[in-house]
Each structure stands twice: as structure tokens, then as C-alpha cells.
Amino acid sequence: MGAPDYSLYLVTDRGLASGRSMADIVREAVAGGVTCVQVREKSGSTRKFLEEARRLRAVTRTLGVFLIVNDRVDIALAVEADGVHLGQQDMPIPVARRLGPLGWIVGASAESLEQARDAEEAGADYIGASPVFATPTKTDTASPLGLAGLRAMRAAVKIPLVAIGGIHAGNAREVIRAGADGLAVVSSIVAAKEPLKAAKLLRQLIDAEKKRRNHNI
């Protein structure tokens, strides 16, 4: 599928879907401009996670976008996802890398400069810079990096930075301006009344800011 595009990176959360199927939300979101999907299930059984990942694998394959599985290397392998995303309490990066096929995407969350440098050194393909702002969808996170923290992280590592945490249309441009290669969102799309429109607006803001940035270089 070519190089991964992390520009608008959707992380699923069934708790925010208000009873709609995540597959439907993802379909709409990708039609609106989402470039990469991460399936995340922090409660429930392996079987349920696997079934959800399978549904989203079918949808993302049809639509031609990447699918990343949060934490669970076995589920990523079982559904032939494009890779995994690892938190600090998940598998170490080299272990996941060894278990996956050649060319697998291994992303890693980093909540500090040190974690970002470690992740790059351990061979991560991208960093989930987390959280940029305070966020209601994760309660176990460190204190927010802020835009200054994100800029510092950008200066410290070379691999792509995907910013996550409290990102919405109102702050999207400034996060890209601070050096993020992509924006990861949960509630801004999953909980939106119209995920397609929400994704479209975010994508326009990201593209506009990236264009501006490239002109300045």
C-alpha cells in the first residue's frame, strides 16, 4: 500500500460510538479523509477484540487505509493488520518487531522526550506523542506535553510524530505547526454526530497547515 500516511489517524473507542457500529463510523471517517485506523479495545475478551479487528480489517482493506492494532500483537497477526501500536506497558518494541512480518509498522506511545528517544532507538516506525492536551478519553495518562513539549519532541527524534490527546478542529493547525506529522483523534470523530464531516474538516485543516509549512521550507 505504499508508505503509511499518518495525517489523520483515527483511534477507535466503542464506548463513544453511542451504539453505532465502529465499522460504519470508520467507513464514514475514511470517506471524510482519515488515513490510518487504530483499533483499540481496553476491556472485554480476546474473542471480542478479534471480531472487532476483523470487521475493521475488512473495511480498511476495502478502503485502502492502514489498520494498526493497539497493544495486541496476536490480534494484529491474526487479522493481518499493517502493524501494532504499543504503549509503555505493552510489549517492548523489538519483541513485537520480531513477531511480526517484514515491513510491519510498530508505533509507540511516548509521554516524554526520554521515552520518545528510547522508542526511536528501539526501532519504532512512529511515535504517538501523548497526550498533547488533557483528554477525557484516557484517564491513565501523564501530564500533557503541550505545544512546547511537542516541539521539543520534534527536535529530539527523526521518525514521524503523531500527536494525540484533546485534539479537535479548534487546535488542529497549531499542533501540526508545532511539528506533528499527523493528528490522532478519538472522540473528535467517534463521538461526532457526522463522522464524515468531522473527519473532512480535520483533514482540510491538516492539509492546509502542511501545505503552508512546506511552502515555508
Added chain:
Amino acid sequence: MGAPDYSLYLVTDRGLASGRSMADIVREAVAGGVTCVQVREKSGSTRKFLEEARRLRAVTRTLGVFLIVNDRVDIALAVEADGVHLGQQDMPIPVARRLGPLGWIVGASAESLEQARDAEEAGADYIGASPVFATPTKTDTASPLGLAGLRAMRAAVKIPLVAIGGIHAGNAREVIRAGADGLAVVSSIVAAKEPLKAAKLLRQLIDAEKKRRNHNI
């Protein structure tokens, strides 16, 4: 390591270890006669599960007994365990089989005759017949099979049956007599003051009953 011996099958539970390390308990238990160890972690992070599985892999490798990982195929692969044990809410048997190396042990819990037949048909190497008796260590289980249920399961499938649930020295012989190939225990060894002695007694009872059974054939 030759054919797996399920005679005395220890399932770990850190909550019952009273602060002792599981590696120490396993060492003692194997010295007492445990033939197979399943590492089970139903809470906590992937990282913690991985670390525990690694410690037990080192111990079981040194002692020459099989190590099976509960539920998590990725952790089983990461530590090069001998196989996985799958509950009804874990991965389907053929999916786990496909992800593991040739000769991997794939065990499956069955709480009914139908589940036991399905597991055998799906290619399970053994069945965890669960629960034989009521048990305090698992609260999400079906109603007990009882000895009659175990006998019926024995008649219904050909693969080894490992009985689990409420098994202790006082009922070990009758469970083997009902057709179990092995006994799986948690608290009877993990919570025992002297795991070595507890394992030794259980193993003697199992061996004596198997000997008697073989003589009768």
C-alpha cells in the same frame, strides 16, 4: 521434550501466592511432581504478563517441564512457550494454531460436552474440563460438571482431558477414576504452605490411581 505429560498441571495465580514469587512456587511444585505449568494473568498489563511468562519460561526450561500460556498467543510466542490454553472467549483454536510453530500445544477449556466435541474437532491437543467442582479461584465459570459430567466428556472425546476446578488431595483419585488424564490445580498448590509437599501428595495419588486403572485394563 517428548510427549506432553498433563498428569499434574499447575495453573498460576499471583493473587494466591501470598507475596512469594511464582517462580519459587513453580520450582518447588515441579520438584514435588508437577509435570506442566500454565501461566495465567487475568489482570494487569501486557508487559507484566510478559515478564512473568519469561521468568516461568526460564524456570520450566531448566526443569524440563512444559510451559503453556493462558489466552495470550503473542506472549506465548514471545517467550517461546510450548503452547497456549484457550478459553471460550479467547482466540478460536485454528487461529492460534496458525500463529504458532509446528507442534505447538493448543489446549481449550470446555464446560460442556458440546464444547468438548467442538474443541476436539477444531484441533485442540487437550481439553481443560472446567469446572469439575465448584471453585473459589474462578467466579465466571459455568455450573460444575461433577464426576458424572467428566465421565460423559471422557466418553465423548478421544484427546486428553485435564480436569480443573476444586481439585485437591481429597478428591484427586476419584477424578482420575472418572477418566481424567491429568489434574489441573491452582490453590491446592499455589496457596499451599509447602508447594513441594502439596504437589508430591497429589502426584502420588494420581500415579497410584493411573497404575490401578492400567492394571484393570
